[in-house]
Amino acid sequence: MDKIIDLLGQEAEYYLDHTCKTIDKKNIHIPGPDMVDRIWVDSDRNVRTLNSLQALYGHGRLANTGYVSILPVDQGIEHSAGASFAPNPAYFDPENIVKLAIEGGCNAVASTFGVLGAVARKYAHKIPFVVKLNHNELLTYPNTYDQIMFGTIKEAWNMGAVAVGATIYFGSEQSRRQIVEVARAFEYAHELGMATILWCYLRNNDFKNSGVDYHTAADLTGQANHIGVTIKADIVKQKLPTNNGGFTAIHFGKTDERVYSELTTTHPIDLCRYQVANGYMGRVGLINSGGESHGASDLKDAVVTAVVNKRAGGMGLISGRKAFQKPMKEGVELLNTIQDVYLDRTITIA
Template identity: 65%
Template sequence: MSSSKIEELLGSEAERLLKHQCHTISKDLLSKPSPGFIEKVFQNSNRSAQVLRSLASLYNHGKLSGTGYLSILPVDQGIEHSAGSSFAANPIYFDPENILRLASEAGCNAVATTVGTLGILSRKWAHKIPFIAKINHNELLTYPNKYEQIMFGSVENAWNLGAAAVGATVYFGSEGSNRQIMEVSSAFERAHELGMATVLWCYVRNNDFTKKKVNYETAADLTGQANHLGVALQADIVKQKLPEHNAGFTAIGFGKTDPAMYDKLTSDHPIDMCRYQVANCYMGRIGLINSGGSSLGEGDLEAVVRTAVINKRAGGTGLIVGRKSFQRSMEDGIALIQMIQEVYLDKSIDLA
């Protein structure tokens, strides 16, 4: 995809997103994604040689291999949102092999999905594409629904099926967040002992975080703090939703803040808000991948290209896009993922 095509997809926002320069947190303070990212960031860390090898398998696979950027296919919606609602648009994905085929043929760095999906096909696929085994989930068959991440698999099982990394979610701000933090901390420590990398979904969840019909679960300050808690758990990669607004702490009326958080470290520009998320990932030492969100059908391509541009120019490490790709034909899903990858391969799009 050419730069002109990216501009076309960005539409009226093209100049605002492609020409913006951050005057909040300087790009010079960041650990920028690059071919030598693993050595630069982790060579002085407590990560073992085996963990570095696992990280290298993620960063050096697929169409973005060796760039320092990541394109990951996540499919845990069969548990999180029910298999019927997730796969009705394209029933071939009830068969987990098609999930692995989509990730492989699209040139993804890795596939992140359930222990069950990976386990049923591990001997055929573990050597073909890096696995990120998601070990906890929020099952939505319990009524009434609640924000409750529970363990579905063990770190040892993930290692046995050939995973390069384990993935987990913490719903920061939820009633069960303390338990989730302790469980994930223990799991990540064990994963590192076994030589696997760690990926944390750092989501903010609390019904009381909606004020005056504005949901602050995607505010830059709250998601930024969730990221900072996530890297404290020794996540090697953090997944976060793109911020949609800011000043969640002040709107809700809790937490510790400083005026500089809002008038110096961020602005209302989407790249500046995402830059604040990156800063909370140890200034980019831990890679930030933003999520692609739900599929709305028409307009999905424009939406993911916009998110990719914002993430890349903010200093992020890539995108993790699921529903927008698998809730359409495999051919169209592959095309959408590869167009995202073109944003990260385009050298004219750089840090703001």
């Protein structure tokens, strides 16, 4: 706790002492060691999927806490390999990606068919694999924002993955096709006994108004989460909310004034609580993304995100660039510091 307080500095009280007076914590399904028995046993997930969920919850430094720390490295496709790995070229080699996840005490490593397939026989039994099914590749010119499938569910199953992940760009021109594709893929993944994780991202240039970017607005991202759990994501990944009022600002969709006056405030924890609520009040765990690396502030930024996520009722963090764009020792330290937030019992649900 001393390290966490030191990193938060003058903002420690703001984040650690906040009490959420919007959606009461009593209504949230808070992560715990009994997640499979308490949340998933009564669902339609088959026995093998329950085994996969337990394998995900039961690995790494956060094993059997109900919280997860996942290392995601799909940026070689999403942001180009050069842009992603130039800060640390060692991670052009897939084995180093998996080693970082293991050394960092992660619950799982999430990456591409190519990365995980290259080392599956050596590592699939040592750390849970999450195979990312689709990507937006940045070599097509002019670039368009679309997620396309890079492989099949059966391929992921054959390499021993316990889960698959996918992205939907909600709000984009291609989002409805992506919803159908991912829903079908998740159905087959569950049939084969794999868990499912959905990156519920927004993508539309019109989600900006008067210079304000609402791609991370609590109301819009909350709705993206709600669609994500509807197509049976077992975990949803979302960016931490940075503002609110996206529906009202862009004069689009339907909302209710109480979303802004009663269900949220401007505090980051309350905004994140709304994201959690849209995942069936936390039945489907919310993991927030760590975001891009900013250098010296990465450790503090990661701790802030972890504290906000945990105190809101979320399930953990999925942090990639902040970890792998550094020497492995520093990457391990960052991952461990994130995990320390979830291991610290004095950091409670707000």
